[in-house]
Amino acid sequence: MTSLSPTAHTILGYLASHPRSGYEIKQAASRNPFWGISDGQLYPQLRSLADALLIESDGADAPRGKTVWRITAAGRDELLGWLRSDSAPVAVRDENLVKLLFAARVDHDAAKRLLHERRRQFEFFRDAAAASTPGATWTAHERASAASVPELVRDYGLAYAETALAWCDRALSAIDEAGTDR
Amino acid sequence: MTSLSPTAHTILGYLASHPRSGYEIKQAASRNPFWGISDGQLYPQLRSLADALLIESDGADAPRGKTVWRITAAGRDELLGWLRSDSAPVAVRDENLVKLLFAARVDHDAAKRLLHERRRQFEFFRDAAAASTPGATWTAHERASAASVPELVRDYGLAYAETALAWCDRALSAIDEAGTDR
DNA sequence: CTGAACATGTAAAAGGTTACATGATTTT
DNA sequence: AAAATCATGTAACCTTTTACATGTTCAG
Numbered sequence: 001m002t003s004l005s006p007t008a009h010t011i012l013g014y015l016a017s018h019p020r021s022g023y024e025i026k027q028a029a030s031r032n033p034f035w036g037i038s039d040g041q042l043y044p045q046l047r048s049l050a051d052a053l054l055i056e057s058d059g060a061d062a063p064r065g066k067t068v069w070r071i072t073a074a075g076r077d078e079l080l081g082w083l084r085s086d087s088a089p090v091a092v093r094d095e096n097l098v099k100l101l102f103a104a105r106v107d108h109d110a111a112k113r114l115l116h117e118r119r120r121q122f123e124f125f126r127d128a129a130a131a132s133t134p135g136a137t138w139t140a141h142e143r144a145s146a147a148s149v150p151e152l153v154r155d156y157g158l159a160y161a162e163t164a165l166a167w168c169d170r171a172l173s174a175i176d177e178a179g180t181d182r
Numbered sequence: 183m184t185s186l187s188p189t190a191h192t193i194l195g196y197l198a199s200h201p202r203s204g205y206e207i208k209q210a211a212s213r214n215p216f217w218g219i220s221d222g223q224l225y226p227q228l229r230s231l232a233d234a235l236l237i238e239s240d241g242a243d244a245p246r247g248k249t250v251w252r253i254t255a256a257g258r259d260e261l262l263g264w265l266r267s268d269s270a271p272v273a274v275r276d277e278n279l280v281k282l283l284f285a286a287r288v289d290h291d292a293a294k295r296l297l298h299e300r301r302r303q304f305e306f307f308r309d310a311a312a313a314s315t316p317g318a319t320w321t322a323h324e325r326a327s328a329a330s331v332p333e334l335v336r337d338y339g340l341a342y343a344e345t346a347l348a349w350c351d352r353a354l355s356a357i358d359e360a361g362t363d364r
Numbered sequence: 365c366t367g368a369a370c371a372t373g374t375a376a377a378a379g380g381t382t383a384c385a386t387g388a389t390t391t392t
Numbered sequence: 393a394a395a396a397t398c399a400t401g402t403a404a405c406c407t408t409t410t411a412c413a414t415g416t417t418c419a420g
Contacts, residue, residue, distance in 0.1 A: 005379065006277050013284035023399050032283075034276040038381050043401055065388065066399055083285045083292045087278040089303050094216040095188050096269040097335060101214075102195035103265045104331030110265045111331060121271050149286030149293060152353045153279060156346075163345040164338075171334045187407070205371050220409055225373050247416065248371055 004052075008045050009082040010035050012075055015055055019070040022046055033128050033157055054078050096121065108175075115172050122164040129157025186234075190227050191264040192217050194257055197237060201252040204228055215310050215339055236260050278303065290357070297354050304346040311339025 004012075014025050022042055029037040046069060049055045054075035057067045071079070096118050103110040186194075196207045204224055211219040219227075228251060231237045236257035239249045253261070278300050285292040
């Protein structure tokens, strides 16, 4: 029936803890390295969630002409159903790594360049993950009932970044060794 | 002006080492966990690469009505240019992890279920990465000039999977501890 | 002879990004 | 007074996925 996209469900998830404006959802999402929500998608999705009666606004517009959205009971049911359904496998789009695979055969310097680029990318990723503590915006009650999952998720991001950075260093050494005897 | 998508460039990359049919590219891509190419995209992309004179086929159709494609000099230039240009940041779509973030507050059992699902996903991912040794299809000369990059890329996939699996176990213990005193 | 794997494609829809467009409020 | 940030939205485009459609060859 409803058949919402994962992005729509993610929006529902952000509203489950407390009401937020589109702008606030956007900011929360930008701190989440595992599911981005683009500008041009967020506001139309909010409309269609409202049309489906899964969220609603206090008709009264808050200070800066912003609209604060709140999840409905039906929205909570929808969210629960999503949380209990099977997830799509993790999908990674890693242009840098694909290039590296093809570069080695063709251009030794390009391979080194790519590994340095990769290091920069993952340093940025690590810093974003470190800053993504959603718990900071939660109420005391929410934090208490949440066990420590948000911290665990942050740690996952950090472990992922550290693994990637360590690998970059290993790969750079390996390539340099191979490069000395050309 | 060509302005090809990363997917088109990836196809070029697969053809750089040796000629292949669409089906063979499809298989190679399915073993690459870092850049998937879907069925409905591959064949149209091959057409447009051929129209742009970046690849060409031996008009003569091989055995099973398959078409073998080969990269042209212009295609090699295009590939080189791509390898040397900046890469899009790594993008991860991790539905399971996003759910987990929202599930903890709401449904303790759902969180455990998600972590077990995640374990299964990454066991599968690890096995796929272990099997993705593109070097196996290379000629001796290609392997010699490639340093050990494909092996490094495979190791990256394995390290990534192992990090994720270890984290699942840590998260499950943490959640179980929190769960005993509810 | 039947099923699995080989092999290539098309059409429609969904999903997502980018760029554009506008205006209010707060800080410097 | 300017710049930064807050705040919402639209339109066009691109990419990708899904489902469908078709036919061949090889192994059991």
